Amino acid sequence: MTDRTPAPDPVLERALLAVGRTRALGLHFYGNFVGIGGSPGTLGISRLSTDGEPPGIGAPGVSAVALATVADLAVGSAIRSHLYVGARMATATLSIEHPTHAVDGPVLGLGEAEAAKGEQQSGRAVLVDPDGRPVGYAQGWFAALPPPPGWVANPLPWEHEVPPPVSVPTLDELDAYEAAAVASALAAGERARERGTSISEELLNFQWDAAEDGRAAGVLENGPELANRVGHIQGGALYGAAAIVAAKALGVPLTHLVDGHYQFLRIADGALLHGEATVLRRGRLASFVEATLSVDGKAVGYGLFSFRG
DSSP: OOOOOOOOOHHHHHHHHHHHHHHHHOSOHHHHHTTOEEOOOOTTEEEEEEOOSOTTSSSSSSOHHHHHHHHHHHHHHHHHTTSOTTOOEEEEEEEEEOOSSOOOSOEEEEEEOOOOSSSEEEEEEEEEOTTSOEEEEEEEEEEEOOOOTTOOOOOOGGGOSSOOOOOOOOGGGOOHHHHHHHHHHHHHHHHHHHHTOOHHHHHSOOEEOOOOTTEEEEEEEOOTTTBOTTSSBOHHHHHHHHHHHHHHHHTSOGGGEEEEEEEEOSOOOSSEEEEEEEEEEEOSSEEEEEEEEEETTEEEEEEEEEEEO
């Protein structure tokens, strides 16, 4: 007799697990979807990791967007350790040297930061592959923000001394916000299969305008799949969005990204995120692109990116 039981969908499984982890442990859907976790660190030290997207779908290795997210959280958490559990941190700048080859997960982000001497503080992180080899580096500048009215600073997943149990919901048990995030992940998984890209990249689903050579422009709809704890687009996802627009202007895959520096000018809390990029120099071995993200006509971030030829 032929077994007609449908094969499990790894994207759906990961998306539902992300909802369960967000409910029980905190953080946000996107961070939990790419499997970011860790354990309580010592003062000034963080130790986080990302599994990357479900394996076997699209581009191999942990995506540049997932790497940016774990780097952002690792640096921010090292700084946060000097403050209080669940403190709200805003990324001001984020610079990353990306791996020169595809790296399978989990990728570890080892963050370090000294005690803050004011409202802003810098930190750094080393990105390490499963064999313990450094494959990338990050540094950033962060600022502590007061919590929005009515918002509770709950612990992040790695700040729990004893993590609460995680219950994975079914589709029927999702609320409208969670269902929208899961649906976006499933659609991103289909695009990644078709295009050979990463699911993280496809979650940043720009709709592109016609543009001349060396330029790119597009718009991205903000949704729960990209939101941080207070509903704004997460910092690593913003860095990734700018890098995607830059790669589009150059006409190369995001996997060609070598390094990037992104400045967070404002929080990205609008419904539509606009991205524009211009190639500064196209070389045989290296190319350089600038990108700007805006919401409602106001710039929210500016990035400079280098790509290998």
